[in-house]
Protein backbone atom coordinates (compact mmCIF):
# COMPACT_ATOMS: atom_id res chain seq x y z
CA UNK A 1 0.00 0.00 0.00
CA UNK A 2 1.49 3.37 -1.00
CA UNK A 3 1.60 6.47 1.19
CA UNK A 4 -1.28 7.93 -0.76
CA UNK A 5 -3.41 4.84 -0.23
CA UNK A 6 -2.82 5.19 3.50
CA UNK A 7 -4.02 8.79 3.35
CA UNK A 8 -7.05 7.98 1.25
CA UNK A 9 -9.32 5.28 2.67
CA UNK A 10 -10.73 4.65 -0.81
CA UNK A 11 -8.24 4.33 -3.65
CA UNK A 12 -8.03 7.04 -6.31
CA UNK A 13 -10.96 6.43 -8.71
CA UNK A 14 -8.97 6.44 -11.94
CA UNK A 15 -11.99 5.29 -13.93
CA UNK A 16 -13.46 8.81 -13.55
CA UNK A 17 -10.62 10.38 -15.57
CA UNK A 18 -11.77 11.86 -18.86
CA UNK A 19 -9.55 13.30 -21.59
CA UNK A 20 -11.47 15.84 -23.65
CA UNK A 21 -10.99 18.56 -26.20
CA UNK A 22 -12.44 21.85 -25.02
CA UNK A 23 -12.43 24.88 -27.28
CA UNK A 24 -9.30 23.75 -29.10
CA UNK A 25 -7.28 22.62 -26.09
CA UNK A 26 -6.76 19.21 -24.56
CA UNK A 27 -7.97 18.87 -20.98
CA UNK A 28 -7.94 16.10 -18.44
CA UNK A 29 -10.95 16.11 -16.14
CA UNK A 30 -10.09 13.96 -13.16
CA UNK A 31 -10.61 13.54 -9.43
CA UNK A 32 -8.23 15.54 -7.28
CA UNK A 33 -5.50 13.53 -5.56
CA UNK A 34 -3.03 13.87 -2.72
CA UNK A 35 -0.14 14.63 -5.10
CA UNK A 36 -1.99 17.76 -6.31
CA UNK A 37 -1.18 19.89 -3.26
CA UNK A 38 1.56 21.97 -4.92
CA UNK A 39 -0.41 22.22 -8.19
CA UNK A 40 -3.47 23.32 -6.25
CA UNK A 41 -1.46 25.93 -4.35
CA UNK A 42 -0.18 27.35 -7.66
CA UNK A 43 -3.74 27.37 -9.00
CA UNK A 44 -5.01 29.31 -5.97
CA UNK A 45 -2.16 31.80 -6.38
CA UNK A 46 -3.68 32.70 -9.76
CA UNK A 47 -7.17 33.33 -8.37
CA UNK A 48 -7.93 36.97 -7.62
CA UNK A 49 -8.79 38.10 -4.06
CA UNK A 50 -12.26 38.98 -5.35
CA UNK A 51 -12.84 35.45 -6.70
CA UNK A 52 -11.46 33.91 -3.49
CA UNK A 53 -13.97 36.04 -1.63
CA UNK A 54 -16.93 34.83 -3.72
CA UNK A 55 -15.76 31.23 -3.27
CA UNK A 56 -14.96 31.29 0.46
CA UNK A 57 -17.20 34.20 1.58
CA UNK A 58 -14.27 35.75 3.37
CA UNK A 59 -11.48 38.11 2.47
CA UNK A 60 -8.54 35.77 1.99
CA UNK A 61 -5.43 36.72 0.08
CA UNK A 62 -3.82 33.34 0.44
CA UNK A 63 -5.36 30.02 1.41
CA UNK A 64 -3.34 28.58 4.34
CA UNK A 65 -1.16 25.54 3.52
CA UNK A 66 -3.06 23.08 5.80
CA UNK A 67 -6.28 24.00 4.02
CA UNK A 68 -4.73 23.38 0.61
CA UNK A 69 -3.72 19.92 1.86
CA UNK A 70 -7.23 19.39 3.13
CA UNK A 71 -8.54 20.17 -0.38
CA UNK A 72 -6.33 17.56 -2.02
CA UNK A 73 -6.36 14.75 0.57
CA UNK A 74 -9.97 13.75 0.28
CA UNK A 75 -11.99 10.74 1.31
CA UNK A 76 -13.70 9.83 -1.95
CA UNK A 77 -16.58 8.21 -0.10
CA UNK A 78 -17.58 11.46 1.52
CA UNK A 79 -16.33 14.02 -0.94
CA UNK A 80 -15.40 14.44 -4.58
CA UNK A 81 -13.44 17.17 -6.32
CA UNK A 82 -12.82 17.24 -10.05
CA UNK A 83 -10.00 19.30 -11.50
CA UNK A 84 -9.59 20.45 -15.08
CA UNK A 85 -5.91 20.01 -15.93
CA UNK A 86 -4.24 21.37 -19.08
CA UNK A 87 -3.12 18.37 -21.12
CA UNK A 88 -1.23 20.20 -23.85
CA UNK A 89 0.66 23.43 -24.51
CA UNK A 90 2.80 25.54 -22.19
CA UNK A 91 0.46 25.04 -19.21
CA UNK A 92 0.45 21.24 -19.43
CA UNK A 93 -0.16 19.72 -16.00
CA UNK A 94 -1.56 22.91 -14.47
CA UNK A 95 -4.91 23.01 -12.69
CA UNK A 96 -7.29 25.43 -14.42
CA UNK A 97 -10.38 24.95 -12.28
CA UNK A 98 -11.97 22.75 -9.62
CA UNK A 99 -15.49 21.73 -8.63
CA UNK A 100 -16.20 19.80 -5.45
CA UNK A 101 -19.09 18.18 -3.66
CA UNK A 102 -19.27 17.13 0.00
CA UNK A 103 -21.83 14.54 0.91
CA UNK A 104 -24.15 15.73 3.66
CA UNK A 105 -24.36 13.05 6.35
CA UNK A 106 -27.83 11.61 6.88
CA UNK A 107 -29.18 13.08 3.66
CA UNK A 108 -29.04 12.00 0.04
CA UNK A 109 -27.67 15.43 -0.75
CA UNK A 110 -24.30 17.07 -1.37
CA UNK A 111 -23.00 20.62 -1.14
CA UNK A 112 -20.94 21.95 -4.03
CA UNK A 113 -18.41 24.69 -4.71
CA UNK A 114 -16.63 25.65 -7.93
CA UNK A 115 -13.65 27.85 -8.74
CA UNK A 116 -12.00 28.73 -12.06
CA UNK A 117 -8.61 30.44 -12.48
CA UNK A 118 -9.42 34.13 -12.74
CA UNK A 119 -7.78 34.72 -16.14
CA UNK A 120 -9.70 31.77 -17.63
CA UNK A 121 -13.21 32.75 -16.64
CA UNK A 122 -15.98 32.80 -19.22
CA UNK A 123 -14.37 30.06 -21.31
CA UNK A 124 -16.81 27.33 -20.37
CA UNK A 125 -14.63 25.70 -17.68
CA UNK A 126 -17.07 26.31 -14.82
CA UNK A 127 -19.92 24.74 -16.80
CA UNK A 128 -17.70 21.82 -17.84
CA UNK A 129 -16.66 21.07 -14.26
CA UNK A 130 -20.17 21.46 -12.89
CA UNK A 131 -21.56 19.07 -15.51
CA UNK A 132 -18.93 16.49 -14.61
CA UNK A 133 -19.80 16.89 -10.91
CA UNK A 134 -23.53 16.63 -11.60
CA UNK A 135 -23.06 13.43 -13.65
CA UNK A 136 -20.98 11.96 -10.85
CA UNK A 137 -23.45 12.87 -8.09
CA UNK A 138 -26.36 11.54 -10.10
CA UNK A 139 -24.53 8.25 -10.73
CA UNK A 140 -23.91 7.95 -6.98
CA UNK A 141 -27.61 8.24 -6.29
CA UNK A 142 -27.41 11.68 -4.70
CA UNK A 143 -30.85 13.25 -4.91
CA UNK A 144 -29.90 16.91 -4.55
CA UNK A 145 -26.91 19.15 -5.11
CA UNK A 146 -26.99 22.43 -3.26
CA UNK A 147 -24.78 25.39 -2.58
CA UNK A 148 -24.58 28.85 -1.10
CA UNK A 149 -23.95 31.80 -3.37
CA UNK A 150 -23.50 35.47 -2.61
CA UNK A 151 -26.40 37.34 -4.19
CA UNK A 152 -23.90 39.73 -5.78
CA UNK A 153 -22.25 36.77 -7.58
CA UNK A 154 -23.93 37.28 -10.95
CA UNK A 155 -21.59 34.82 -12.71
CA UNK A 156 -22.42 31.90 -10.41
CA UNK A 157 -26.10 32.70 -10.34
CA UNK A 158 -26.18 32.75 -14.15
CA UNK A 159 -24.17 29.53 -14.43
CA UNK A 160 -26.40 27.82 -11.86
CA UNK A 161 -29.53 28.99 -13.64
CA UNK A 162 -28.23 27.63 -16.95
CA UNK A 163 -27.69 24.23 -15.27
CA UNK A 164 -31.24 24.12 -13.89
CA UNK A 165 -30.56 25.12 -10.26
CA UNK A 166 -33.36 26.89 -8.45
CA UNK A 167 -33.09 29.49 -5.72
CA UNK A 168 -34.42 28.07 -2.47
CA UNK A 169 -33.84 30.66 0.19
CA UNK A 170 -32.18 34.01 0.52
CA UNK A 171 -30.83 35.16 3.84
CA UNK A 172 -29.22 38.54 3.98
CA UNK A 173 -26.88 38.52 0.98
CA UNK A 174 -26.55 34.73 0.58
CA UNK A 175 -28.82 32.52 -1.49
CA UNK A 176 -29.13 28.76 -1.26
CA UNK A 177 -29.46 27.20 -4.69
CA UNK A 178 -30.41 23.59 -5.34
CA UNK A 179 -30.60 21.15 -8.22
CA UNK A 180 -32.72 18.05 -8.04
CA UNK A 181 -30.89 15.14 -9.63
CA UNK A 182 -33.09 12.70 -11.42
CA UNK A 183 -31.77 9.18 -11.45
CA UNK A 184 -32.50 8.92 -15.19
CA UNK A 185 -28.97 8.77 -16.70
CA UNK A 186 -30.30 10.10 -20.00
CA UNK A 187 -30.90 13.41 -18.25
CA UNK A 188 -27.13 13.95 -17.61
Ligand SMILES: CC(C)(COP(=O)(O)OP(=O)(O)OC[C@H]1O[C@@H](n2cnc3c(N)ncnc32)[C@H](O)[C@@H]1OP(=O)(O)O)[C@@H](O)C(=O)NCCC(=O)NCCS
Pocket residue numbers: 051052054055112113114115116117120121122123124125126127128147148149153154155156158159160162
Ligand atom coordinates in the same frame (compact mmCIF):
# COMPACT_ATOMS: atom_id res chain seq x y z
C1 LIG B 1 -18.64 31.23 -11.10
C2 LIG B 1 -17.52 30.66 -11.96
C3 LIG B 1 -17.12 29.29 -11.43
C4 LIG B 1 -18.01 30.51 -13.40
O1 LIG B 1 -17.03 29.83 -14.14
P1 LIG B 1 -16.71 30.21 -15.67
O2 LIG B 1 -15.77 29.20 -16.19
O3 LIG B 1 -16.28 31.62 -15.75
O4 LIG B 1 -18.15 30.07 -16.33
P2 LIG B 1 -18.49 29.54 -17.79
O5 LIG B 1 -17.57 30.17 -18.78
O6 LIG B 1 -18.53 28.05 -17.77
O7 LIG B 1 -19.93 30.13 -18.00
C5 LIG B 1 -21.05 29.31 -18.24
C6 LIG B 1 -22.28 30.20 -18.32
O8 LIG B 1 -22.49 30.83 -17.04
C7 LIG B 1 -22.95 32.18 -17.26
N1 LIG B 1 -21.92 33.12 -16.80
C8 LIG B 1 -20.66 32.84 -16.39
N2 LIG B 1 -20.03 33.98 -15.99
C9 LIG B 1 -20.91 34.99 -16.18
C10 LIG B 1 -20.86 36.38 -15.93
N3 LIG B 1 -19.75 36.97 -15.46
N4 LIG B 1 -21.95 37.12 -16.20
C11 LIG B 1 -23.07 36.56 -16.70
N5 LIG B 1 -23.19 35.22 -16.96
C12 LIG B 1 -22.13 34.46 -16.69
C13 LIG B 1 -23.16 32.31 -18.75
O9 LIG B 1 -24.47 31.87 -19.03
C14 LIG B 1 -22.14 31.34 -19.29
O10 LIG B 1 -22.43 30.89 -20.59
P3 LIG B 1 -21.93 31.78 -21.85
O11 LIG B 1 -20.52 32.19 -21.60
O12 LIG B 1 -22.08 30.82 -23.00
O13 LIG B 1 -22.86 32.94 -21.90
C15 LIG B 1 -16.29 31.62 -11.98
O14 LIG B 1 -16.73 32.91 -12.29
C16 LIG B 1 -15.51 31.65 -10.68
O15 LIG B 1 -14.62 30.83 -10.44
N6 LIG B 1 -15.87 32.63 -9.77
C17 LIG B 1 -15.19 32.76 -8.48
C18 LIG B 1 -15.57 31.64 -7.52
C19 LIG B 1 -17.06 31.57 -7.28
O16 LIG B 1 -17.75 32.57 -7.22
N7 LIG B 1 -17.57 30.33 -7.12
C20 LIG B 1 -18.96 30.10 -6.86
C21 LIG B 1 -19.24 29.97 -5.40
S1 LIG B 1 -19.54 28.27 -5.04
